[in-house]
Amino acid sequence: MKQVIVLNVNGDPYTVAVNPWQTLNEVLREDINLTGVKVGCGSGDCGACTVLVDGRAVSSCLSLAIEMEGKTIMTVEGMAPSGETLHPIQEAFIEKGAIQCGFCTSGMEISALHLLNHNPSPTDTEIREALSGNLCRCTGYTKIVEAVAAAGQKMKESSERKPS
Amino acid sequence: MRLSHFDYYAPATIIDAVDLLQAKGPGARVMAGGTDLLIKMRHAGLKPRAIISLKHIPGLDTIAFDKQRGLIIGAMALLADVADHPDILKHYPTVALAARGTANAQVRNMGTVIGNLCNASPSADNAPTLLAMDAEVHIQGPSGARTLPLEHFFKGPGVTALEPFEIVTAIHAPIPAPHSGTAYISLSARGKLDCTAVGAGIMLTLKGRVCEDLRLFISACGPTPIRARNAENMIRGKELTADVVDKAGAEASWETRPITDVRASADYRSKMVAVLTRRVLRQAHKSALER
Numbered sequence: 426m427k428q429v430i431v432l433n434v435n436g437d438p439y440t441v442a443v444n445p446w447q448t449l450n451e452v453l454r455e456d457i458n459l460t461g462v463k464v465g466c467g468s469g470d471c472g473a474c475t476v477l478v479d480g481r482a483v484s485s486c487l488s489l490a491i492e493m494e495g496k497t498i499m500t501v502e503g504m505a506p507s508g509e510t511l512h513p514i515q516e517a518f519i520e521k522g523a524i525q526c527g528f529c530t531s532g533m534e535i536s537a538l539h540l541l542n543h544n545p546s547p548t549d550t551e552i553r554e555a556l557s558g559n560l561c562r563c564t565g566y567t568k569i570v571e572a573v574a575a576a577g578q579k580m581k582e583s584s585e586r587k588p589s
Numbered sequence: 590m591r592l593s594h595f596d597y598y599a600p601a602t603i604i605d606a607v608d609l610l611q612a613k614g615p616g617a618r619v620m621a622g623g624t625d626l627l628i629k630m631r632h633a634g635l636k637p638r639a640i641i642s643l644k645h646i647p648g649l650d651t652i653a654f655d656k657q658r659g660l661i662i663g664a665m666a667l668l669a670d671v672a673d674h675p676d677i678l679k680h681y682p683t684v685a686l687a688a689r690g691t692a693n694a695q696v697r698n699m700g701t702v703i704g705n706l707c708n709a710s711p712s713a714d715n716a717p718t719l720l721a722m723d724a725e726v727h728i729q730g731p732s733g734a735r736t737l738p739l740e741h742f743f744k745g746p747g748v749t750a751l752e753p754f755e756i757v758t759a760i761h762a763p764i765p766a767p768h769s770g771t772a773y774i775s776l777s778a779r780g781k782l783d784c785t786a787v788g789a790g791i792m793l794t795l796k797g798r799v800c801e802d803l804r805l806f807i808s809a810c811g812p813t814p815i816r817a818r819n820a821e822n823m824i825r826g827k828e829l830t831a832d833v834v835d836k837a838g839a840e841a842s843w844e845t846r847p848i849t850d851v852r853a854s855a856d857y858r859s860k861m862v863a864v865l866t867r868r869v870l871r872q873a874h875k876s877a878l879e880r
Contacts, residue, residue: 445597445640448627467590468628469696481669481698487627488699491597492644536694558693 430494434459435503443490450474450485453500461501461531465560472559475532476500482539482558501531504538513583514538517576518569525563533559537573545581549574592627593636599645603729603758606641611731611754613639619756621664622700624692625708649758654680660762668697668705668715681762682876683718683771683790690714690775703757706742709749710784712809712852716743717790718773720806720814724762730755743813769794770877772869775808776861778852785809786853789841789865795877798828803873805866810845810858817841820866829874837870838863 427442434457441456453459453476465471467486474486477499504512514534517523524530533556540547540555547555552573553566561569596613600606610617616638620626623642629635643649643665651663654676662671662684671677672689688702691714705715706726716739724739731754739760742750751757765771775788786809793803805821808814820841827833847858 444594446592446594448592451591467631469624469692469699472693472695475695478698482695483698484624484695487624487696489597489623489627489642492599492642539694555694558695 428491430491432457432490432493432498433496434498435500435506441490445489445491447490448486449476449478449488449490449493449498452490453485453498459500459502463528463531465528469558470560471529472532472536472556473529475535475559477535477539480539480542482536484558499535499538501534504534512538513579514541514573514576517572517579521568521572521575523568523572525561529559529561529563533561533569537576540573541577541580545577547573547577590631592630595637596639597642598639599642601645601647603643603646603649603756606643606646606756607729607731607754609639609641610756613641615753617641619643619707621704621707622667622696624696624700625704643756651759652677656764658761659764660684661759662702662762663759664703664757665701666703668692668700668702669694671702672697680765681722681771683773684715684722684762687714687718687773687775687790690773703760706739706760707749707751707757709743709745709747709813711743711746711811711813712785712788713814714775714785714788714808716814717788717806717808718771718792719760719762719790720816721771721773721790721792721804722762722765723792723804724760726757727759727761728755729758734758736761740816745812765792766794768796768877768880770873770875770880772872772876774865774868774872776853776865784852787847787858787861787865788814789862789869790814791869791873793824793870793873793877795874800824800827800829800874805841805869807841807845807862807866809852810847810862812846815845817844817866819844824870829870834867834870838866841866 432439463473465473469484476485618637649663649665653661668688677685702715726737771792773790775785777783788808791805805817806814820837842863847855849855
């Protein structure tokens with residue numbers, strides 16, 4: 426019944442045996458131990474399980490793992506692969522106080538990454554729209570929006586510093 | 590919460606998909622993006638024995654436009670891609686708007702326009718504007734391919750005109766007439782994220798200052814999207830004066846049969862049908878004048 430597939434997650438290939446009914450979220454958390462990916466509502470409303478699949482932000486709780494072979498998957502762990510230097514989005518979330526309990530953070534950061542990859546200088550409205558599928562139940566969204574704006578600035582500055 | 594157990598099939602052709610659907614019987618479900626199906630399995634007790642995914646069928650994700658035939662949106666075309674498609678934004682702006690207003694970014698990156706239609710929720714965001722544009726559903730089944738006006742597709746909440754073992758392969762929207770305009774407005778809680786509580790979609794065609802023809806559909810105010818024919822009749826052949834627009838709004842409100850549920854009260858919905866009818870009439874009129 427199980428099918429052996431190779432998942433490309435954060436640049437590394439993982440060979441896993443999956444049942445058809447296992448979601449990407451379950452396989453990432455339970456088989457590959459990437460527990461930065463959360464699971465909240467299980468119905469695509471809260472965004473805590475957001476990952477990038479071929480560069481698009483999707484809900485891993487509504488994705489079947491069996492359909493993910495051959496695709497490029499990125500979780501929050503892939504944003505800071507060395508584990509030492511954080512991604513500018515993560516730095517900005519810390520600097521702006523955009524993290525409280527942290528449960529929504531990984532999904533927020535992945536959605537922010539998806540936005541900033543496509544739109545390096547988003548307006549506040551564009552940031553709010555891009556994050557509208559991610560819920561934070563601790564506090565509000567002001568600091569998160571500020572953090573994403575600051576991260577966009579940081580990412581632009583660092584790409585300008587790099588020789589082309 | 591875990592999904593119930595099922596067998597998974599990813600056929601390579603639509604014919605194979607229909608054959609599999611037939612072979613696996615009533616316990617089999619077709620899956621496009623999966624954003625409705627998996628939620629029904631997780632939260633509404635649906636337990637399919639087999640899931641037949643359309644993801645591996647080449648060409649089903651097509652979005653094609655040409656000036657003779659109009660717009661084709663394939664069964665696997667993602668809501669996000671429909672929302673951003675340059676031809677759709679240019680020639681079918683309300684189709685793009687409705688797709689953009691469906692769920693959230695994550696779901697739009699997984700879910701499809703056709704899936705939203707096949708789920709047949711009375712509140713489906715992509716229905717009113719495609720109904721107003723007189724779109725046609727392309728269907729493949731055991732006895733071959735057929736087409737059906739979208740207007741005849743919705744039969745009740747979650748119920749469509751699909752016969753057993755039939756699969757929708759695409760939706761076709763004709764070229765909008767010259768001097769026509771469209772509009773779609775939906776109301777919901779939490780921005781545009783929650784299911785639509787009331788929606789109105791319209792296409793109208795002007796001849797000089799007179800509204801020559803129009804199609805007006807109200808969503809989430811009955812078991813299916815409802816065509817407000819009496820309101821249409823009050824407008825057809827007339828100039829869109831404030832008085833005509835007001836009366837049509839009131840008439841549309843009479844024609845719908847909203848219920849009270851978690852999203853809105855029947856009373857609120859009835860009032861908003863009149864408001865949205867007036868607004869889409871004015872918007873579509875404006876867009877027709879600009880074309």
